[in-house]
């Protein structure tokens with residue numbers, strides 16, 4: 286990891302000095318155990334703030350939305366796919382970016398630095414899918430069954446599912462860290478904040494809490510890269526990826542789709558094709 | 568003040584004997600952490616914790632609280648008349664609240680109980696509650712209470728301070744409410760006050776983290792408000808509710824009407840200055856339109872506006888919750904030091 290940090294600093298310094306970019310979006314060392322803080326570096330004096338290790342959980346693509354300047358961004362496999370998604374959705378232009386790609390060996394849990402995050406355990410795209418320069422040689426990709434957890438829930442009976450989701454969301458305080466950490470959630474006014482009409486109550490009524498989660502997940506369908514930023518951000522330790530992953534699986538099964546692999550193809554729920562499977566239309 | 572010694576063997580039965588008179592709210596395992604909850608008959612407060620994940624502020628200030636109810640059915644005689652929702656305000660005791668969180672309740676009281684305004688909902692719950700504190704002999708790494716005018720043995724806001732002492736607890740009754748509770752539990756053996764002095768010294772020495780706040784009040788508000796450090800400090804922020812919801816001193820709320828069919832309730836929900844909606848005007852204009860504005864608000868409120876308005880130090884008791892729970896590691900200790908050490912540009 287130290288080699289990664291060195292290389293990130295070297296590339297960043299060069300880019301700032303030769304004026305390729307105005308700023309570098311990366312991570313600086315955090316103040317509590319197993320934590321780093323996303324940061325923006327604008328001058329070479331601050332280059333040594335930049336670090337890389339397995340605590341870079343937050344998806345930096347989240348900090349690109351609607352930027353006007355030219356920046357360098359440090360991107361893991363998942364971040365790079367969300368950068369593509371931001372490009373497709375006109376939130377940033379490719380030529381505003383210098384992507385410093387990081388072949389990723391997985392992020393660890395904040396509460397246990399010896400354990401990989403759940404999404405990282407089943408990641409199929411550890412290497413950035415788009416970049417201008419890599420900080421190291423690509424790592425080997427592993428293929429595992431990505432959907433074991435989803436299948437487990439699919440196999441549950443109705444009652445059991447109800448209980449499972451009820452328990453899952455019971456500790457939620459609606460702090461919205463999950464949606465705010467997500468690079469897909471950039472609407473100027475989120476549906477939870479709309480008041481004319483008001484789609485959902487704002488209190489702790491379980492129906493409202495669930496409505497928030499279901500709707501958020503649906504808005505991520507076909508766009509979610511399973512970067513895990515949402516889950517890592519949750520102060521209540523809620524595994525809300527269960528929702529987005531189910532939708533990811535549907536998109537994969539129906540359309541052989543994986544989000545953000547390139548910056549041209551629009552996500553399936555955003556397009557119409559004559560040969561789309563439409564067995565649901567009765 | 569009365570000091571009582573309680574044999575640990577008699578503790579559980581004493582607490583449980585209170586359960587006819589008081590609801591007992593205490594720390595209990597909740598997922599991967601502890602939180603306060605109402606204990607079932609015979610359930611003992613679990614003192615094997617550093618501090619709870621969520622602060623106990625919700626005991627007097629629930630996250631969602633129904634205030635008023637009404638009907639819009641014009642066939643009813645009392646339609647469109649707001650009525651107070653009937654609630655249980657019977658006596659309750661929070662057993663095992665940490666001194667920082669108790670001080671925080673006192674601090675929130677400055678807002679809910681003033682000469683001009685008295686918040687009836689908050690006050691009724693507050694008055695119904697007896698606060699039984701548990702001194703912190705093992706503070707966490709991120710606690711910095713000794714530099715926020717608090718401390719692991721701080722007594723503010725408490726009715727009783729409890730301390731573990733080998734095979735017993737020593738309890739100091741600090742108010743009449745506290746004495747009443749100890750009496751009701753049948754705890755009456757005399758204890759030794761000296762245990763508190765020694766414990767306090769040891770515990771304070773274990774707190775390694777601190778903030779500097781001495782210069783905050785001397786700055787002109789605008790020097791801090793217009794300082795150039797806010798972009799850097801706020802860059803990572805997600806504008807979530809994690810820090811303010813977890814914080815025992817954050818008191819902001821929003822009021823909503825919820826109507827189903829012809830029946831309505833007026834509810835108040837915790838709100839947070841980190842949310843864009845917090846300051847959104849009906850025109851669509853938002854005076855705190857950017858993340859930087861919102862982060863600045865949170866820290867200016869805690870570390871400058873509050874300091875100036877109340878002259879009681881900062882609006883933070885140093886519990887460390889926001890420090891540990893912020894998903895992007897924005898640390899109030901660092902922000903406070905940056906603010907305190909700020910060197911304003913000389914006036915030209």
Ligand code: SF4
Nearest residue numbers: 457458460461463519
């Ligand atoms: S981050 Fe966690 S607690 Fe916050 S809204 Fe999302 S699921 Fe709920």
Ligand code: SF4
Nearest residue numbers: 467509511512513515
């Ligand atoms: S929903 Fe979660 S996993 Fe999916 S892109 Fe957003 S933050 Fe990443």
Ligand code: SF4
Nearest residue numbers: 814883884886887889
């Ligand atoms: S600001 Fe943070 S450390 Fe201070 S009282 Fe609130 S949660 Fe605790």
Ligand code: SF4
Nearest residue numbers: 817818819840865868
């Ligand atoms: S910091 Fe923000 S949420 Fe907390 S009390 Fe102040 S304005 Fe309200």
Ligand code: SF4
Nearest residue numbers: 804805807809810893
């Ligand atoms: S400081 Fe941290 S916890 Fe608070 S709103 Fe920002 S990201 Fe959320």
